[in-house]
Amino acid sequence: MKLIIPMAGRGTRVRPHSHVTPKPLLPVCGKSMVERIVSTFSAVLPRPITEGVFVLGPDFGQDVRDELSDVCRRHGAEAHFAVQDVARGTAHAVACARDHMDGEGIVVFADTLFFMEPDLDLEDADVVAWVKHVDDPSRFGVAVREGDRIVELVEKPAELISTEALIGIYWCRDLALLQDAIQYLFDENLTGHGNEYQLTDAFDRMLKDDRVFKTATVTEWLDCGTIPALLDTTKVILRHERHAPDAAGVSGNAIIHEPVFLGEGATISGGEVGPYVSVEAGAQIVNSHVSDSIVFADARVTKSRLQASLVGRSAEVTDFDGALNIGDHSTVASGMP
Numbered sequence: 553m554k555l556i557i558p559m560a561g562r563g564t565r566v567r568p569h570s571h572v573t574p575k576p577l578l579p580v581c582g583k584s585m586v587e588r589i590v591s592t593f594s595a596v597l598p599r600p601i602t603e604g605v606f607v608l609g610p611d612f613g614q615d616v617r618d619e620l621s622d623v624c625r626r627h628g629a630e631a632h633f634a635v636q637d638v639a640r641g642t643a644h645a646v647a648c649a650r651d652h653m654d655g656e657g658i659v660v661f662a663d664t665l666f667f668m669e670p671d672l673d674l675e676d677a678d679v680v681a682w683v684k685h686v687d688d689p690s691r692f693g694v695a696v697r698e699g700d701r702i703v704e705l706v707e708k709p710a711e712l713i714s715t716e717a718l719i720g721i722y723w724c725r726d727l728a729l730l731q732d733a734i735q736y737l738f739d740e741n742l743t744g745h746g747n748e749y750q751l752t753d754a755f756d757r758m759l760k761d762d763r764v765f766k767t768a769t770v771t772e773w774l775d776c777g778t779i780p781a782l783l784d785t786t787k788v789i790l791r792h793e794r795h796a797p798d799a800a801g802v803s804g805n806a807i808i809h810e811p812v813f814l815g816e817g818a819t820i821s822g823g824e825v826g827p828y829v830s831v832e833a834g835a836q837i838v839n840s841h842v843s844d845s846i847v848f849a850d851a852r853v854t855k856s857r858l859q860a861s862l863v864g865r866s867a868e869v870t871d872f873d874g875a876l877n878i879g880d881h882s883t884v885a886s887g888m889p
Contacts, residue, residue: 553597553599553600553601553602553603553656553657553658554601554602554603554604554605554652554655554656554657554658554727555589555590555593555601555603555604555605555629555657555658555660556605556607556646556649556652556653556657556658556659556660556727557576557586557589557604557605557606557607557660557661557662558607558636558642558645558646558648558649558659558661558662559574559575559576559586559606559607559608559661559662560607560608560609560610560612560635560636560639560645560648561575561609561639561663567879568864568877568878568879568880568882573865573880574608574609574612574616575662575663575776575777576589576662576663577616577619577620578776578782579815579830579832579848579849580665580776580782580785580786580789580830581786581789581790581793581795581813581830582813582815582816582830582832582833584619584623585662585665585776586606586620586623586662587623587626588665589660589662589665590604590623590624590627590629591627592665592666592667592668593658593660594627595670596668596669596670596671596672597658597672598671598672598674599656600628600629601627601628601629602628602629602630603624603629603630603631603632603652603657604620604623604624604627604629604630604631604632605631605632605633605634605649605652606620606631606632606633606634607633607634607635607636607645607646607648607649608633608634608635608636609635609636610635610636610637617631617633620633632649632651632652634648634649634650634651634652635648636648639748640748640749641743641744641746641748641749641750641751642661642748642749642750642751642752643734643737643748643749643750643751643753643754644734644748644749645751646659646730646734646751646754647731647734647735647738647749650731652727653727653728653730653731654726654727654728654731655726655727655728656723656724656725656726656727657723657724657727658721658722658723658724659721659722659724659727659730659751660720660721660722661720661721663720663775663776663777664719664720664773664774664775664776664777665772665774665776665785665789666682666719666721666770666771666772666773666774667770667771667772667792668682668768668769668770668771669771672723672768673768674723674725676764676766677725677764677765677766678724678725678726678729678758678763678764678765679722679723679724679725679730679755679758679763679764679765679766680722680723680765680766680767680768681695681702681705681718681721681722681755681765681766681767681768682718682719682720682721682722682767682768682769682770683695683716683717683718683719683767683768683769684716684717684719684769684770684773685715685716685717686715686716686717687715689709689712689713689714689715689716689717690708690709690710691708692708692717692718692719693705693706693707693708693717693718693750693752694706694709694713694714694715694716694717694718695714695716695718695765695767696713696714697714697716697767700766700767701764701765701766702759702765702766702767703759704756704759705718705752705753705755705756705759705765706752706756707744707745707750707752707753708745716767718752719770719773721770722751722755723768729758729763730754730755730758733754733755733757733758733761734749734751734754736754736757737749737753737754737757772788772792774788774789779862779877782846782862783844783845783846783860783862786828786830786846787828787844790811790812790813790827790828790830791811793811793813794810794811795810795811795812795813795814796810796811796812797810797812797813797814797820797831798814801814801817801818801819801820802814802819802820802821803819803820803821803822804821804822804823804839805822806820806821806822806823806824806825807823807824807825808820808825808826809824809825809826809827809843810826810827811826811827811828812825812826812827812828812829812830812831813829813830813831814831815830815831815832815833815834815835815849816833816834817833817834818831818832818833818834818835818836818847819835819836819837820836820837821836821837821838821839822838822839822840823837823838823839823840823841823842824840824841824842825837825840825841825842825843826842826843827843827844828843828844828845829842829843829844829845829846829847830845830846830847831847832846832847832848832849832851832865833849833850834849834850835847835848835849835850835851835852835853835863836851836852836853836854837852837853838852838853838854838855839854839855840853840854840855840856840857840858841856841857841858842856842857842858842859842861843858843859844859844860844861845858845859845860845861845862845863846861846862846863847863848862848863848864848865848867848880849865849866850865850866851863851864851865851866851867851868851869852867852868852869853868853869854868854869854870854871855870855871856869856870856871856872856873857872857873857874858872858874858875858876859874859875860875861875861876861877862876862877862878863876863878864878864879864880864881864882865880865881866880866881867879867880867881867882867883867884868882868883868884868885869883869884869885870884870885870886871885871886872884872885872886
């Protein structure tokens with residue numbers, strides 16, 4: 553079983569935190585989005601993941617490849633890499649992994665997190681598409697069904713034809729068939745929404761070739777594409793996983809309002825932290841009140857009162873009161889010009 557994960561985008565809507573770290577590698581309560589995706593499929597698929605194929609941007613460095621290789625290694629899989637030099641749509645992103653598009657596999661975009669039930673039924677179908685009910689389907693690709701079979705896939709429909717949004721997860725019995733359908737789009741120059749090559753159009757081509765499509769559902773679908781969404785998703789993860797900080801990391805009569813995640817080597821000394829705070833590895837909160845916030849690795853917050861804030865890696869915040877969003881290695885203190 554392969555996992556094909558396109559992740560070449562720069563994550564502009566979560567800047568400044570994606571300036572250095574690709575969005576799918578941003579941590580959510582101690583695990584990157586990519587690792588959470590791999591972990592989820594490792595737990596629910598009827599067969600083990602043997603390969604992870606990551607489609608990267610042209611400027612992603614060796615450190616990104618090393619981190620993704622470590623993720624695969626922890627889950628008993630082998631990592632492979634492809635590069636998308638120019639963004640020309642979701643189908644184009646998948647096609648960049650053409651050297652690995654054979655056999656059974658899942659295509660999943662690393663823009664969202666999700667929970668799903670185990671014991672997935674992958675029988676009697678050529679493709680299984682994961683969907684979630686939405687009130688406004690005009691912002692998504694949708695699946696149109698007759699009974700338990702999909703009969704049409706439409707990208708961002710102008711009319712209400714279905715409320716089952718495609719969430720960017722597809723299992724294919726034979727990835728080579730998907731690659732053939734994408735190549736057909738290229739050969740005929742069939743672009744869709746945004747004048748780009750859309751993956752939904754490739755799958756629709758497979759439908760027209762009488763391939764059997766079925767749907768599966770997720771119990772949670774969590775957006776990580778914007779700063780507010782990342783904060784909201786962190787709240788859901790904290791509630792779902794019920795983290796409790798290790799007492800060894802809490803000192804100075806600090807008051808903890810759970811849920812709070814405290815990463816390896818992170819400390820809270822004095823003050824009041826929580827609820828809904830993720831303190832990543834090596835970060836420090838000293839004599840501060842922090843709620844509904846993310847403090848990334850090795851950052852330090854001192855004598856501050858933060859809410860709805862993101863503090864970047866190795867950043868320092870001192871004597872600040874309010875909501876804050878600062879990138880890596882930044883410094884904010886009262887009285888600064």
